[in-house]
Amino acid sequence: MAWLQQEVQRLRDERVPELFNALKESEGGGDIVDNSDWESTEDELVRAQQELAKLEAALAQATILPPRHGDQTIDIGSRVTVKAVDGEQLSWLLVNSLELPVSDDRVSIDSPVGLALRGKRAGDSATVQTPDGDDTYDIVAVD
Numbered sequence: 001m002a003w004l005q006q007e008v009q010r011l012r013d014e015r016v017p018e019l020f021n022a023l024k025e026s027e028g029g030g031d032i033v034d035n036s037d038w039e040s041t042e043d044e045l046v047r048a049q050q051e052l053a054k055l056e057a058a059l060a061q062a063t064i065l066p067p068r069h070g071d072q073t074i075d076i077g078s079r080v081t082v083k084a085v086d087g088e089q090l091s092w093l094l095v096n097s098l099e100l101p102v103s104d105d106r107v108s109i110d111s112p113v114g115l116a117l118r119g120k121r122a123g124d125s126a127t128v129q130t131p132d133g134d135d136t137y138d139i140v141a142v143d
């Protein structure tokens with residue numbers, strides 16, 4: 001949730017005003033009908049405002065989940081350590097897709113990996129269907 005709050009603040013306080021100022025500058029007191037810089041900046045401003053609105057709505061409806069205890073099945077908020085067929089160990093935090101950008105240690109619960117892991121426990125295996133074939137992971141730990 002901290003990432004979401006930071007992104008809302010960045011968009012509201014920095015990015016949207018920056019684009020708005022750039023838009024005003026590109027007008028230059030002249031004709032904006034054939035001004036490609038103005039059109040590009042306007043498109044970017046609209047996208048930034050839409051993203052800000054989407055994130056603000058998500059933040060307004062967000063719920064902080066309590067720490068998980070109990071059966072240790074994998075779900076949103078779980079930190080999962082897996083071992084790939086080649087022996088490489090990977091650790092991921094399963095998050096809501098809004099909590100991305102994707103990083104090396106975050107996986108959306110709705111992604112193919114997240115869907116394959118959901119509901120599993122340590123000791124289980126999960127098979128992820130990819131365009132290059134299936135990847136199978138042995139689940140080492142669930143925190």
